[in-house]
Amino acid sequence: MTLRNIAPQIHPLQKIDFIEPKIFDITPEVRLYWMATIPDETTRIEFHFDAGTIRGNEKVAGFVNSLLLSGTAQKSTTQIHDELNGLGAYIDQEIGQETAIISLYCLRENVEKAVEILADAIQHVVFSEQEVNDMLREKRQNYLVASEKVGVLVRRAFQQQLFSNSERYSRQLVFEDLEHVSPLTLKRFHQDFYLKGLCKVVVVGNLEAAYIDRLIDTVGGWSKLGEPQFESEFINIPGHTHVEKADAVQKAIRLGIPLFNKTHADFLDFQIMQTIFGDYFGSRLMSNIREDKGYTYGIGCGVAESNKTGYFIISTEVGKEVAEATLKEIKFEMDRLKTEAVQQEELDLVKNYLLGQILKSADGPNAMMDLFMATQRHGKGFEYYNEAIQHIQQIDQKRILELANTYLNWDQFSIVTAGATSI
Amino acid sequence: MIEFERFTLENGLKVIFHKDPTTPLAVVNTLYDVGARDEDPSKTGFAHLFEHLMFGGSVHIPDFDAPLQHAGGESNAFTSNDITNYYDVLPAQNIETALWLESDRMLSLAFTPKSLETQRNVVIEEFKQRYLNQPYGDVWLKLRPLAYHAHPYQWATIGKEIKHIEDAQMEDVKAFFAKYYNPSNAILCIAGNFELEQVKTLVNKWYGDIPSGLKPARILPAEPQQTEFREQIIERNVPSDAFYYAFKMPERKSPDYYIADILSDALGRDKSSRLYVKIQKELKLVTEIGAYITGSLDDGLLIISGKLSPDVTFQQLDDALWIVLNEIKETTISDIELARLKNKIKTAKAFQEQGLLNRAMNLCLFELLGDAEGVNQEALIYSEIEPKHIQTVAKQVLNQSNCSLLKVKTTQS
Numbered sequence: 001m002t003l004r005n006i007a008p009q010i011h012p013l014q015k016i017d018f019i020e021p022k023i024f025d026i027t028p029e030v031r032l033y034w035m036a037t038i039p040d041e042t043t044r045i046e047f048h049f050d051a052g053t054i055r056g057n058e059k060v061a062g063f064v065n066s067l068l069l070s071g072t073a074q075k076s077t078t079q080i081h082d083e084l085n086g087l088g089a090y091i092d093q094e095i096g097q098e099t100a101i102i103s104l105y106c107l108r109e110n111v112e113k114a115v116e117i118l119a120d121a122i123q124h125v126v127f128s129e130q131e132v133n134d135m136l137r138e139k140r141q142n143y144l145v146a147s148e149k150v151g152v153l154v155r156r157a158f159q160q161q162l163f164s165n166s167e168r169y170s171r172q173l174v175f176e177d178l179e180h181v182s183p184l185t186l187k188r189f190h191q192d193f194y195l196k197g198l199c200k201v202v203v204v205g206n207l208e209a210a211y212i213d214r215l216i217d218t219v220g221g222w223s224k225l226g227e228p229q230f231e232s233e234f235i236n237i238p239g240h241t242h243v244e245k246a247d248a249v250q251k252a253i254r255l256g257i258p259l260f261n262k263t264h265a266d267f268l269d270f271q272i273m274q275t276i277f278g279d280y281f282g283s284r285l286m287s288n289i290r291e292d293k294g295y296t297y298g299i300g301c302g303v304a305e306s307n308k309t310g311y312f313i314i315s316t317e318v319g320k321e322v323a324e325a326t327l328k329e330i331k332f333e334m335d336r337l338k339t340e341a342v343q344q345e346e347l348d349l350v351k352n353y354l355l356g357q358i359l360k361s362a363d364g365p366n367a368m369m370d371l372f373m374a375t376q377r378h379g380k381g382f383e384y385y386n387e388a389i390q391h392i393q394q395i396d397q398k399r400i401l402e403l404a405n406t407y408l409n410w411d412q413f414s415i416v417t418a419g420a421t422s423i
Numbered sequence: 424m425i426e427f428e429r430f431t432l433e434n435g436l437k438v439i440f441h442k443d444p445t446t447p448l449a450v451v452n453t454l455y456d457v458g459a460r461d462e463d464p465s466k467t468g469f470a471h472l473f474e475h476l477m478f479g480g481s482v483h484i485p486d487f488d489a490p491l492q493h494a495g496g497e498s499n500a501f502t503s504n505d506i507t508n509y510y511d512v513l514p515a516q517n518i519e520t521a522l523w524l525e526s527d528r529m530l531s532l533a534f535t536p537k538s539l540e541t542q543r544n545v546v547i548e549e550f551k552q553r554y555l556n557q558p559y560g561d562v563w564l565k566l567r568p569l570a571y572h573a574h575p576y577q578w579a580t581i582g583k584e585i586k587h588i589e590d591a592q593m594e595d596v597k598a599f600f601a602k603y604y605n606p607s608n609a610i611l612c613i614a615g616n617f618e619l620e621q622v623k624t625l626v627n628k629w630y631g632d633i634p635s636g637l638k639p640a641r642i643l644p645a646e647p648q649q650t651e652f653r654e655q656i657i658e659r660n661v662p663s664d665a666f667y668y669a670f671k672m673p674e675r676k677s678p679d680y681y682i683a684d685i686l687s688d689a690l691g692r693d694k695s696s697r698l699y700v701k702i703q704k705e706l707k708l709v710t711e712i713g714a715y716i717t718g719s720l721d722d723g724l725l726i727i728s729g730k731l732s733p734d735v736t737f738q739q740l741d742d743a744l745w746i747v748l749n750e751i752k753e754t755t756i757s758d759i760e761l762a763r764l765k766n767k768i769k770t771a772k773a774f775q776e777q778g779l780l781n782r783a784m785n786l787c788l789f790e791l792l793g794d795a796e797g798v799n800q801e802a803l804i805y806s807e808i809e810p811k812h813i814q815t816v817a818k819q820v821l822n823q824s825n826c827s828l829l830k831v832k833t834t835q836s
Contacts, residue, residue: 002628002629002631002632004482004483004484004523004526004527004530005483007484007490007520007523008517008519008520008522008523009519010493010494010495010517010520011514011516011517013495013514014447014516016447039445040773040776040777041773042770042773042774042777077694077704078694078695078700078704081693081694081695082695082763085693085694085695085763085766085767086695086759086762086763086766087766088763088765088766088767088768088769088770089770090767090770090771105770105774106770107769107770107773110766134704134707137707137710137732138710138711140710141662141663141710141711141730141732141733142710142711144662144663145558145559145661145662145663145730147662148557148558148660148661148662149556149557149558150556247660248556249551249555249556250548250551250552250555250556280492280497281488281492281497281498282488282489282492290541290545291541291545292541293541293544294540294541294542294543294544294545294547294548295544295548296545296548297545297546297548297549297552297553317548317552317556318548319547319548319551348493349489349492349493350492352492352493352494352495353492353493353495353496353497355495355514356492356494356495356496356497356513356514357495357497359447359448359495359514360448360512362447363446363447363448363779364445364446364777364778366777
């Protein structure tokens with residue numbers, strides 16, 4: 001007879017076997033990171049450029065990113081895509097505030113050709129008027145569709161409240177920006193931030209070492225001279241801002257404060273504290289606002305890191321009639337974390353959960369590489385995760401209280417809502 | 424190639440074991456052979472609501488998630504029109520925790536009124552967040568009943584309307600559980616660095632004493648052959664006109680399923696596809712266009728959807744669209760184009776198979792289709808498709824009389 005009332009014994013995390021990528025210096029500042037041990041035929045190559053939305057005097061970073069494969073003097077955009085698709089290659093063009101990343105996914109038998117086509121397209125893009133107009137037309141439509149979503153409206157307003165000290169970090173596109181752009185501005189941005197903006201190359205694939213040298217020869221000329229400069233402190237505007245969208249049946253809510261990144265002494269312990277608060281399915285926010293009250297499909301929080309600093313954010317979408325009640329419950333949960341010591345049982349659960357998450361985020365060569373890169377940009381390596389494991393094992397109730405009291409101060413939060421009627 | 428072993432418990436539970444010696448994690452994936460297509464037309468959204476209730480505690484364990492998190496794991500689930508799939512990912516040394524939790528909720532739920540009450544609200548908010556509070560969010564609530572008149576694919580997994588969710592009663596919940604949630608209606612996959620004997624022992628220990636139950640017979644109303652073009656226009660406060668052409672296509676087990684899949688890729692998968700190049704890039708009639716298949720187990724849909732450019736009419740689009748569709752029906756596609764489509768599929772498959780969870784879910788799905796080995800035959804099936812096959816399926820599928828068209832007209836000026 002199986003005893004179903006008794007939970008099976010839990011075995012603690014054994015050690016994690018980290019696999020270091022090989023590191024090549026392209027220049028003194030720009031490096032290539034290569035994870036060669038992979039049990040299949042896939043290859044992933046990422047090119048990181050200092051070409052995020054904070055770059056350039058005009059707001060064209062996103063345009064240039066979208067147009068990278070839009071054609072050269074020799075090849076049309078369709079030709080470029082046909083060639084890449086013919087090799088079974090997938091290209092991702094993503095852009096954030098600080099970095100733009102172009103990723104190539106393909107089988108290793110096709111990687112050389114695919115990189116050649118991709119590099120040629122990026123190097124020689126001409127920004128033809130026709131392609132620029134097509135891009136603007138599509139972006140205008142996407143902008144209007146996005147503007148119908150409360151989740152997007154709240155994000156735009158939140159960015160202005162959170163990065164109030166920086167025009168570059170808080171700025172964003174408005175519809176008028178999508179009406180016209182001069183190809184010359186695009187060319188200049190491309191020249192400055194792509195052709196002289198490569199910051200790192202990430203490779204996961206069972207390739208030949210000689211190919212890595214050839215890859216460096218192909219793209220090394222794009223290397224950025226010197227270290228890119230980033231904002232090292234954000235200053236937010238505390239208090240409530242509302243964006244009206246009269247026909248919305250749900251209201252999007254965002255709260256946030258400037259914080260820090262992995263380089264700060266409190267970072268690891270803060271991660272544990274904020275997990276209890278709202279960063280896993282059994283968190284305080286989920287248990288109260290979803291599982292007890294049924295106000296939302298989901299609510300969560302997290303720390304977003306930038307190169308030199310970071311911020312803390314709480315985010316949800318709730319029925320419009322319960323938005324005020326939701327804010328009250330978020331505040332209630334903050335206060336509870338500041339005044340009541342967390343139960344040992346709950347703390348143990350979160351500790352084990354977080355250890356499991358570290359194990360999961362080290363599973364497989366691609367995950368291992370991401371894990372490494374997440375520490376590398378803050379000047380750390382895999383030793384950071386061993387440190388994290390120690391912090392998780394050692395943290396106690398007192399330290400959680402202390403962190404909650406230091407950082408979770410309601411009056412310091414920027415609170416932004418988007419939906420029907422202000423609250 | 425995904426290696427696996429199979430065995431069946433006396434109570435009918437089918438078990439697949441996939442050994443991966445490279446991972447420190449384990450996956451426990453449970454597929455229940457029940458989806459929205461099995462619902463009563465007057466109580467839709469129930470399979471999905473029920474999925475939420477499966478996390479509300481079982482007969483011996485008050486809370487599902489906490490013990491799993493305590494073991495360093497996490498869990499989630501999804502419901503489709505065809506199946507309900509639950510998965511747990513956790514450190515391999517704690518796999519027994521997942522088996523304890525999953526087997527207990529297969530044995531019996533706690534059925535607390537509080538859980539039902541809360542999850543009704545959560546699902547209603549999910550309904551709003553995904554279907555009502557997004558531009559074009561409700562198109563599938565309209566398109567399904569347009570395309571299907573008899574088959575239960577006429578409603579979405581979230582349900583026809585919020586009222587059906589509000590009305591869900593505890594007695595419905597209990598009856599649903601009794602009918603569908605038993606070993607004879609489930610497929611379990613264990614993946615990780617284990618040995619077969621070890622897996623057999625553990626699975627027998629936790630699942631062996633669960634009463635078998637009866638595998639419910641599935642008799643669904645067959646969708647009659649569509650013989651007429653259908654069209655519906657809805658007006659919405661959205662920025663631009665949008666179109667959804669839905670063509671009936673063969674069921675999942677048909678050999679033509681894979682051909683229709685490639686056909687949809689040729690039409691609208693990427694920036695080399697015919698609709699993108701002709702209608703978006705060249706004619707500039709749309710700002711977005713794509714084609715894909717719904718992947719349903721019974722007769723599915725091949726969808727072509729997109730948004731019109733400002734000042735373009737639905738008629739202009741329709742004329743241009745049918746020229747592209749007729750072309751693929753009248754002339755065979757080139758070997759170069761076909762090779763391109765196959766290469767993309769090959770790459771995508773290689774990346775998908777990297778994930779342990781993906782492998783486990785796929786093994787269960789193919790076992791449901793009849794044989795888990797099918798997961799390893801897909802590559803060969805795709806590679807053997809020839810241009811003439813695509814032309815034949817295009818001729819069968821891409822016809823007016825096989826098409827349901829939903830137009831979303833903007834009310835914004």
